[in-house]
Amino acid sequence: MIFGKPITFMKILVVEDERELAKSIVQYLRQESYVCEIAYTAKDAGEKIMLHDYDCILLDITLPDGNGLKILEKLKKESKLEGVIIISAKNSLDDRIQGLNLGADDYLAKPFHLSELGARVSAVIRRKRFAGNNVISFHEISIDLLGKSMQVNGKEVDLTRKEYDLLLFLASNKNRVVSKNAIAEHLSGDDAEVFDNFDFIYAHMKNLKKKIAEAGSKDYIKTVYGLGYKFEA
């Protein structure tokens, strides 16, 4: 019970041998009222998987005592294929394909923005946990994930694809500051580096806020100095 709303605790296992990175991930995700556990080794991860059911597993595939892909195979055998997101320093196509073929839901290359991880985790969990219910709501705002649309007080707001992606990204990281860098990379991927500045984000943001305001909603998107934005709900 964090924001005075009923919350179903979702359990996440972070399998990552780099302790500081694991700590950051856990700290970040805890703000979204997830319950996180950490496994620093493949052995530890294997034991935890046998004992508990997780909604999402973040799996580093290069572990000191074994390949993380082995854990994935094990999960598949046990038919405990929770939403697995592979986090890898390798970023090699083979790993990605092999991981996804083994049943991983997503693949995230190191280094990543925690907000990007947050968005991926929330997408995986929504898919697993709320199959059928694909609407995220905050007060008068609701985001329809299937229709990729947004309503304010039940009234459709016409958003461009980028505006919708931007809104969903912020909403997936609600109450946390999301940097302009992370937004640029989320919206444009590697091509973000082509932009000389992040003015384009500012332009999208301005339009998004204007549309939401015109639809009669409160302004939930706060600007954090020159750093980024925060969706407060």
Added chain:
Amino acid sequence: MKLLTRTVRNYVIFSVLLLVVCTPLFYFFIQRLFIHKMDQELLEHKIEFGELALLLKTDQDLKFFSIMNEEFVLTPTDQIVETDSLLTVPIYNEEEKEIHPYRVLRTGTIIQGKPYRLQIQESMVSTADLISAIVAIQATLIALLLLGLVLINQKLSRTIWDPFYIILDKLKKYQIDKDSSLELPRSTTAEFRDLSSAISQLVNKNHEAFQSQKEFTENASHELQTPLAVIKGKIDMLMQTQLSEKQAELIYVMQDAAGRMARLNRNLLLLAKIENQQFLEQESINLHTLVEKMVNQFQEQLEQKNLMLSIEQSNAFEISANGTMIEVLFTNLFTNAIRHSPSKSTIKMMLKEGAFSISNKGEPLHNPDKIFDRFQRDAGTSHGSGIGLAIVKRICDNYGYTIQYRYQEGMHEFKVNFGNQVRR
């Protein structure tokens, strides 16, 4: 100039010089020898004539003698001639009706108490013929000898230098990124054996260095990813705390730098992977579809800078290559063109005749020769990682495409020629 040509040329020059200098010398000496011999004979004739002159008692005898011995010409004179003189003179030959050179001894004699001028003459025609014949034979002999020498030398050199040419050929064909070692022929010549082993050692060392450098780049890039991830994570966490504006500014700069470093690292890793031949799967790629996809992908970037696109294309063609690599190739060329275009300019693309070209407006570069080198950026454009074009070049080299850069009419143009890999 080839080694063989050089040696043979020297031989030829020497032999021609020898021929040119020796033949006249030889001729001159032989001639001198013959003249000397003739002079001796003429002097002997003079002595003989002295004995014969005693027998000539009457004018009748004298007349008869003159008819019988044409080489003795007697002319009456007033004075007694004491001196002997030897000289070559042209004399008209009655029989052949020609002027022939004659060797002549002019002296004096006394017959029946009267002084006479005596001229003993000997035709030099047969002597000259002989000399010519001898000289000709000698010259031919020398020429043949030298020709033989040159030929034998050439053939010998060819067999002797054979291992050298084999080594040279193998070295030329050696590719450090593809071949691991160099097989060189065994030679019985000590020098070539040494050369072979020296080259083998050099090549092996180079290959090892190349290998470890390749591995180093890939390993270093890999190992950097995790600490970078920690830094990025901590910055993201720091952002969630209560911040002053000043702190927010500092974090922004740190984040930007960390982001740049991450991109640089990713590109280095990509370059290392391309160099390590990790993209082997081939597929058929329609370049028109790809260009369309790129245009869509970069729509926003184009709009932000108010850039126009002009695309000129002929009928579709396909290439066979690795999809990821070709996408990286096009993405990098697009990225480069967009990044360096001034706002509101036009990017021109051409896709035809098995080639793709993309050009953008801009000031001329300071170092156009180094455009495909790593970390070559012109001042003031520090946004790129500095290895985008190095990756482009590497991909082109991998597939044997040619890439050209040129600057004309204020436009930077990159042209990739896909060569004979094109299927229409």
